[in-house]
Amino acid sequence: MDGRGLDAAAASDRGRVDLPEPERSPVWQLARRLLLALGILVATVALVWFDRDGYNDNGDPTNTVSLVDAIYYTTVTLSTTGYGDIAPASQTARLVNAFVITPLRIAFLVLLIGTTLEVLASQGREALRVLRWRKRMGQHVVVIGYGTKGRSAVDVLVGNGLPRESVVVVDASQHAREDAHDDGFAVVIGDATRREVLRRARVADADQVIITTDRDDSNVLATLTVRQLNPDAKIVAAVREHENVPLIRQSGADSVITSSDAVGRLLGLSTLSPTLGTVMEDLLTRGEGLEVAERDLLVAEVGKPPQSLPDQVIAVVRDENVYRYFDPVVTRLARGDRLIVVRPAQERPWAPRPGTHGETSADEPD
Numbered sequence: 001m002d003g004r005g006l007d008a009a010a011a012s013d014r015g016r017v018d019l020p021e022p023e024r025s026p027v028w029q030l031a032r033r034l035l036l037a038l039g040i041l042v043a044t045v046a047l048v049w050f051d052r053d054g055y056n057d058n059g060d061p062t063n064t065v066s067l068v069d070a071i072y073y074t075t076v077t078l079s080t081t082g083y084g085d086i087a088p089a090s091q092t093a094r095l096v097n098a099f100v101i102t103p104l105r106i107a108f109l110v111l112l113i114g115t116t117l118e119v120l121a122s123q124g125r126e127a128l129r130v131l132r133w134r135k136r137m138g139q140h141v142v143v144i145g146y147g148t149k150g151r152s153a154v155d156v157l158v159g160n161g162l163p164r165e166s167v168v169v170v171d172a173s174q175h176a177r178e179d180a181h182d183d184g185f186a187v188v189i190g191d192a193t194r195r196e197v198l199r200r201a202r203v204a205d206a207d208q209v210i211i212t213t214d215r216d217d218s219n220v221l222a223t224l225t226v227r228q229l230n231p232d233a234k235i236v237a238a239v240r241e242h243e244n245v246p247l248i249r250q251s252g253a254d255s256v257i258t259s260s261d262a263v264g265r266l267l268g269l270s271t272l273s274p275t276l277g278t279v280m281e282d283l284l285t286r287g288e289g290l291e292v293a294e295r296d297l298l299v300a301e302v303g304k305p306p307q308s309l310p311d312q313v314i315a316v317v318r319d320e321n322v323y324r325y326f327d328p329v330v331t332r333l334a335r336g337d338r339l340i341v342v343r344p345a346q347e348r349p350w351a352p353r354p355g356t357h358g359e360t361s362a363d364e365p366d
Contacts, residue, residue, distance in 0.1 A: 040108045044074040044101055054093030057086050077101060078108045140166045142206045143185075144192040144222050145213040146176040149238050149259065153210050154185070159286050168201045193221040195229065204229045211237040211253070216244045220251050227252030283342070291345040296361040297337045298354055304333055310354055311341035335362045 045067075048055065052065040055073070065073070065086065073086040088094045141157060143150050146169045154167055169180040170192045180187045190197035192213065203209060209226050211219050216239045223237050237253040239245060245256050270277025282289040294317070306313035306325040316323050316330040317338040323330045330337070347353045355361075 037108055040104050041074060041078065044078060044104050045070050047096060047100060048073055051090075051093050051096060054088055054090030054096075055086055056089040078105050139205070139207040140168055140202065142168050142170060142198075142201050142203055142209045142226075144170045144209065144211045144226075146171045146173075146180050146187075147212065147214060149212040150176075150210065151179070151183070153212065153236075154183070156286050168206075170197060170201050193218055193225060195225060198222075198225055198229055203233070206230060206233050208234045208236070211235065214240075216240055216248075220244070220248050223248055223251040223253050286345070288345050290342055292340065292342055294338055294340050295355050296363060297333055297335070297339055299360045299362050301333055301354075302335055302362050305331060306333060306339070309339070309341075310352070311339065311343045313339050313341050315340035337362070 048065070048070040049067055052070060055065045055069075056063055057065050057069055060069075069086055088097050141154075141162065143154055146154075150169070150171075154169075157167070158164060164184045165186075167185045169176070169185050169187045170190065171177060171180070171187065172189060172191050177187045177189055188197060188201040190200070192198060192211075203226055209230070211222050211226070213219050213222065219237050219239055223235055226233065226235055234255075235253045236255045236257070237248050238257045238259050239248055240258075240260050242258045242261050245258060248256050266277060266280055269280055279290070283292055292314075295311075301309055306316060313325045315325060316327075316333065317340065318330060318334070318336065322340075333339075343353055344351050347356060
């Protein structure tokens with residue numbers, strides 16, 4: 001869908017009231033509709049029985065309509081069979097048939113047949129969708145906690161090319177579920193510290209797991225459970241208090257972000273230098289201004305010092321170790337290095353982004 005289509009869809013949704021639907025089993029919904037259909041049946045029998053003098057029974061010599069005849073006439077009428085052996089004769093009975101029983105017949109058919117098939121079909125479609133989704137899952141990203149931090153993390157991933165179908169959100173909050181659905185993500189509802197919930201999110205097959213609940217103890221327990229289910233996944237977790245960082249690292253997290261410390265540092269920097277705070281905020285904002293990125297070393301850059309490259313190199317990743325650009329170990333760049341750079345978020349004519357024009361990477365075979 002193009003931008004105009006998305007804008008039109010968003011405009012059509014403005015002001016729409018979307019009430020949550022109670023979770024009901026297919027058996028309960030089918031039983032409810034059967035009871036409503038039975039109510040229509042009983043009401044129609046009552047109408048025919050009380051107005052029985054206005055009907056003719058062509059199969060009865062006495063031409064009288066009994067209660068059994070009323071039930072029989074109602075069933076063949078509502079089912080649109082209509083054998084014609086019992087028929088309305090008086091003007092009142094015909095008017096009742098035209099303006100009361102006929103609408104009841106339509107309601108009966110729609111309720112008993114149309115709605116029942118719709119319920120069964122929708123349940124079947126949903127089950128099939130879930131089955132197909134489970135088969136497609138693998139090497140996906142599981143996001144535990146879809147609050148402000150979780151949404152921002154997913155926004156960065158999607159903005160860098162991760163398909164929305166590769167993201168699974170785990171959260172027990174109804175509000176978070178609605179937000180995730182609005183953003184186009186699959187949701188597993190439940191407590192992420194429980195194994196069964198994480199299994200439904202296919203954590204064992206996930207490539208990365210982001211843990212951002214509002215409680216540090218929940219983050220620690222979720223990290224432990226995820227690491228037990230998937231020893232190879234990359235786990236990135238957020239904690240509120242710095243003192244909990246060693247604990248969550250011991251639980252199995254590969255990277256730990258301290259949210260309160262990060263916010264405090266930004267506040268301190270902005271207090272000392274508003275311009276420095278603005279630059280830091282720019283680096284953390286996706287899609288505009290400056291961005292921090294990791295990229296491959298290009299063939300033409302092998303052997304050069306980090307300071308000589310077009311991008312502003314701030315660190316070099318070599319043999320899984322991170323070195324600052326001024327470290328003597330990385331005075332000259334070598335094959336296999338990866339660069340942590342500061343660059344324009346979008347390519348500009350006056351600041352082209354290396355690695356985006358088909359250049360050969362230094363770690364590609366010759």
